[in-house]
Amino acid sequence: MRKKSVHTFESTKKDVKKDTRPENLMTNLSNAYASDLLPSKDGKDLTESFLLHVVDILLHYIQKTFDVKSKVLDFHHPHQLLEGHPRFLNQLSSGLDVIGLAGEWLTATANANMFTYEIAPVFTVMETILLKKMYEIIGWGETEGDGLFSPGGSISNLYGILIARYKQYPEIKRKGMTVLPGIVLFVSEQGHYSVKKAAAILGIGTDNVIEVKCDERGKMIPAELEKNILQAKRKGQTPFCVTATAGSTVLGAFDPLQDIADICERHNLWMHVDAAWGGGLLLSRNHSYKLSGIERANSVTWNPHKLMGVPLQCSAILIREKGLLEACNQMQAGYLFQPDKLYNVDFDTGDKTIQCGRHVDIFKLWLMWKAKGTSGFEAQINRYMELAKYFYKVLKKKDNFKLVLDAEPEFTNVCFWYFPPRLKHIPKGFERDQELQKIAPKIKAQMLEEGTAMISYQPCGDKVNFFRMVFSNPATRQTDVDYLIDEIERLGKDL
Amino acid sequence: MRKKSVHTFESTKKDVKKDTRPENLMTNLSNAYASDLLPSKDGKDLTESFLLHVVDILLHYIQKTFDVKSKVLDFHHPHQLLEGHPRFLNQLSSGLDVIGLAGEWLTATANANMFTYEIAPVFTVMETILLKKMYEIIGWGETEGDGLFSPGGSISNLYGILIARYKQYPEIKRKGMTVLPGIVLFVSEQGHYSVKKAAAILGIGTDNVIEVKCDERGKMIPAELEKNILQAKRKGQTPFCVTATAGSTVLGAFDPLQDIADICERHNLWMHVDAAWGGGLLLSRNHSYKLSGIERANSVTWNPHKLMGVPLQCSAILIREKGLLEACNQMQAGYLFQPDKLYNVDFDTGDKTIQCGRHVDIFKLWLMWKAKGTSGFEAQINRYMELAKYFYKVLKKKDNFKLVLDAEPEFTNVCFWYFPPRLKHIPKGFERDQELQKIAPKIKAQMLEEGTAMISYQPCGDKVNFFRMVFSNPATRQTDVDYLIDEIERLGKDL
Structure with a gap:
């Protein structure tokens, strides 16, 4: 590798912990070449330094995604990725398990x-x-x-x-x-x-x-x-x-x-x-x-x-x-x-x-199973079920929300419509459905713009677009559920 | 998380760089639970400490696999995984690209x-x-x-x-x-x-x-x-x-x-x-x-x-x-x-x-392409082609090796038989083929046992088991090629 970049890296290596924001990494790497890394001769220190920088960025990212105060995503600046956030409720798979992550890092390193x-x-x-x-x-x-x-x-x-x-x-x-x-x-x-x-x-x-x-x-x-x-x-x-x-x-x-x-x-x-x-x-x-x-x-x-x-x-x-x-x-x-x-x-x-x-998709699962045990998975899943029940009960009490199924949830899916005040007085039927169909997409688009939460919607059979809440994110708490409901009301009330 | 284990982790955190062999990690983690990590409240420090430990293990592993002095694999202790080693020549995909690895770590962290x-x-x-x-x-x-x-x-x-x-x-x-x-x-x-x-x-x-x-x-x-x-x-x-x-x-x-x-x-x-x-x-x-x-x-x-x-x-x-x-x-x-x-x-x-x-399989490729450029890939691939040509020429000169195709290789595959001395005097034909068929599996098994190199073999059409050398591992050098030939001769000469 070029002598100069070795020195640049060497000098930052000791300060990895305190001095490693992305900008800094980019500056330091600007003099280095991919070919200077291992298996290049003498590439050992640069490789170590490079990977520690990467990890530092990743740790920073992980801490941020778990922080409720951060945006779920910044849709205009999609470099901030998202799934770990407690209010990312969009998919059946969400959240970031740290043990599973370590398993995935190891798998990638083994590259088997x-x-x-x-x-x-x-x-x-x-x-x-x-x-x-x-x-x-x-x-x-x-x-x-x-x-x-x-x-x-x-x-x-x-x-x-x-x-x-x-x-x-x-x-x-x-x-x-x-x-x-x-x-x-x-x-x-x-x-x-x-x-x-x-x-x-x-x-x-x-x-x-x-x-x-x-x-x-x-x-x-x-x-x-x-x-x-x-x-x-x-x-x-x-x-x-x-x-x-x-x-x-x-x-x-x-x-x-x-x-x-x-x-x-x-x-x-x-x-x-x-x-x-x-x-x-x-x-x-x-x-x-x-x-x-x-x-x-x-x-x-x-x-x-x-x-x-x-x-x-x-x-x-x-x-x-x-x-x-x-x-x-x-x-x-x-x-x-x-x-x-x-x-x-x-x-x-x-x-x-x-x-x-x-x-290799097995190692992360194996590691998680070792770390949590079956009882750990059980506790996590039972908590999702409790959250779903809680969410159902809260919605049931509110007259501007309507549940798609008016029965205690069997699983963590809870499907519902939000009715803005102006729709509540239109009688049930084609005309109201025409309007209701547009509500969920509009609220979701607004959420994406503001990055406050992420939840999916879809039509189903003869039912027009409704929201589907689904609990599978270990970071989600009751307060996030309350927040989501408030947020839907805030964004939807004037639609 | 349990107070005690917090302290265990806190106290080791500062020494992450010097004091983090696997045994040590296991000791420290023995008091912690998976549920103590993020998104657990107050899980931030433990999570950071845990992931830094993981990275330290991975860095140690990466350095070791690139070291020619280490075994390609220890078949009886398969926890030491292998693909980065310069003498792992078994598959069309081998070697470990550090930039690609960083890309994979990031992808796993985004979990998108x-x-x-x-x-x-x-x-x-x-x-x-x-x-x-x-x-x-x-x-x-x-x-x-x-x-x-x-x-x-x-x-x-x-x-x-x-x-x-x-x-x-x-x-x-x-x-x-x-x-x-x-x-x-x-x-x-x-x-x-x-x-x-x-x-x-x-x-x-x-x-x-x-x-x-x-x-x-x-x-x-x-x-x-x-x-x-x-x-x-x-x-x-x-x-x-x-x-x-x-x-x-x-x-x-x-x-x-x-x-x-x-x-x-x-x-x-x-x-x-x-x-x-x-x-x-x-x-x-x-x-x-x-x-x-x-x-x-x-x-x-x-x-x-x-x-x-x-x-x-x-x-x-x-x-x-x-x-x-x-x-x-x-x-x-x-x-x-x-x-x-x-x-x-x-x-x-x-x-x-x-x-x-x-x-997401794209990010690692994107990052590698950014880092190396098309010309970086080109240089690497041209080097494999040179190595294949070198290997072909060396084998051609040796009378105890026989090339499956007696022509300069068009690609990085070079296929060949090794003939132990006792086979050289058996005339070409069914009887010799019967014996030759067993040579490659025996040599490979011995290599696996000793962990010195990894190369594949197979029969093909009417041709009995032959070795296939293939160059796609960026860590492989001419000296590794020479070593492989010596190794085959050493392990095969008395078969």
Whole structure:
């Protein structure tokens, strides 16, 4: 490296703790080149100094995002990123877990790749251990359970449907869809859109995803499912799979899994449970009954990056029957997965996946589980449920808010409309809906501009745009909930 | 948090630099709980202290992996991870780029999700900018180019074939494969197995992937491709796509893209180029001619996490025609991607992907590109090519090594056998092959045990197990190459 920049760095190194705001870093780095860092000869000190500066910036950022007095985001200056803030309530995954963060830093530093044991030995073993824990929590038997961490819930759902199809029609792998009958699958009208996406990708077609009606809480109606199955059969279609939802995206609904499992057994259909959002609730002894029947599923999607607060991304696909994942996905690429390796190749997961290289998503989860224990996750999740109940009760008392579901929340989703004074006197009907439809987007846009809070909205079925509050951010407190309500009133009252 | 542990941490904080080996950290943390960290009230100091300890461990690890005197890995104690080491030569992606690492740490800290601009504003813009740069480097026109970063090359190849099928048969999305004719695609026998995997997933079937013969260098033979296309048509099959390989996994071969493009034009077939490994060579003015014709591709897979050394994972799928990605993959999930948002929703990429949430893989690449410039990448890649040439020349002179291809390497792959003295006198033939087949696995196993170097081997076609040396690790020097050769001789001479 150039002599001069070495000295610049050396001289600041001792003051790293007190003298390391971004501006300063940029000045000091201006004389250095990327090629001066390790593995450059003599790059050790510069590398250390550079990384300590980076960390200092990151620590500063972390402290700031957890500070309620800071903006959730500054929309015009998007370099201040956002998700850790207590009032970031926009997504199912929010908040920043410090232990999980440390896990992610370590993973990045190891820069390993999940595919074989010789490359990622510890990580592969950790994945095996945690998957086993997840099978147990679901309630599968000792000899059951297979799985993988995948790049997100949509891909996990795709795996579920892919394996369902393979189990019923193993010839699909070689011969393709053209030799199969017209196969169809079922999901509730409140299910995640990734089920349709998977059907499109897999060559099944979105027309062959049959949407089953839900009750007013957003739960699939078992009698409707059975009716749809019988109808499809009469039309000459061949049902092969039902995707039940445990924790729907908008309303947070849990489909009745026991009833659905009965129907699947009766008709010999694969039961996939999309518990991407709701899976974490299995860790709460108070609330896990809402997923009763999940142990009868053939496959489950469960995203620890949602309710459990693991940094993005961390999604598991769990398959009850062992061996199917590999049978479906292996291509025997001898050059990657040599069976003549001199160790137990059972830990090589490359042949089970639809990927080749695979990012290590396991370590952060493992570290968090070690640090918090199951009881730590449980306490956190129970607190979200308490907050949801609190929020529901507060809204219920206010006459300028209206709950989408007038019942105590089953999950941490609470959906509601805000009615500005001028709308309260318009009678219910098309005209009022036309106006109400515009309220949530306007309030949210104003929040984004001012950076005070972040909450999502959407229409749903025949219901016009409503807000969806969702608790999955460990930094959120009752005071933040109160603040959000005040803020919506402040921004919305003159609309 | 518990008072006592606060003090433990406070008292060590000042000595972070000198007194922070893992054992020590564990002792200090033993009194603290995960719940004491931020967002816990008063968690600020503990969080800072904890993360600084983590960083200290990581810095120590980084320095060690770059040290030639350390083991590549200690296979019996796999907690020492490995990829940065100069003699880790096992995979197409190896080495640890410090700038890329800093980018990954920042990404983890932001913990954002790629799907909409409001959540990941900077990252979404960076993705747009870098994709545009990649279209330009490929040579597409100003109005051409669309793309995404995906979770790895296999998924990128899947995207290519998915979009190819959609372009030809848009009805597939709704109606599925059963309404299509029997479609087939082509890839060379040296192409990546992910093409077959994609065919299985997409419902096309692996039998409908036709493998085209290669010449002795591993390049697809254009006349064979055309013959296969005509044969398929005669059999009543419907060709729709050719996947050409730019940088094959084992031999590092480049298919003749211009000839393949001519054939694709003649038969109206989609041309996908799998340049996962070879794409980086476009950045070298000396070597980019090897990919001449890539500008005529309809889609390209290019993994910056391979030759360009970006931390895992970082893979791009690039589609020449704009709009197809979205048309193929969008499901209009109104609750996520509201068109009535008050900003330009063109930056929302969620509707283009087969994922929902998407990990941010762009920032590390952006930061590396800023830090190194295209010329920095070029210099690094040219150096790998020089090392490959050097390695080839050294081996050529040695009579106990035999090159799989006796020609100057076109890429950084150099494939070779080692012949222990006792094999040199067995005449060429089945018996010798039987013995030779066992040599590479034994030498590699010994290397793993001793942790001295890491290199891959595989059989290929009628060739028994040979070593594949591949240069993509910035820490590797000529002396490491010399060392590797000596090491193979030392471990192999008595086998």
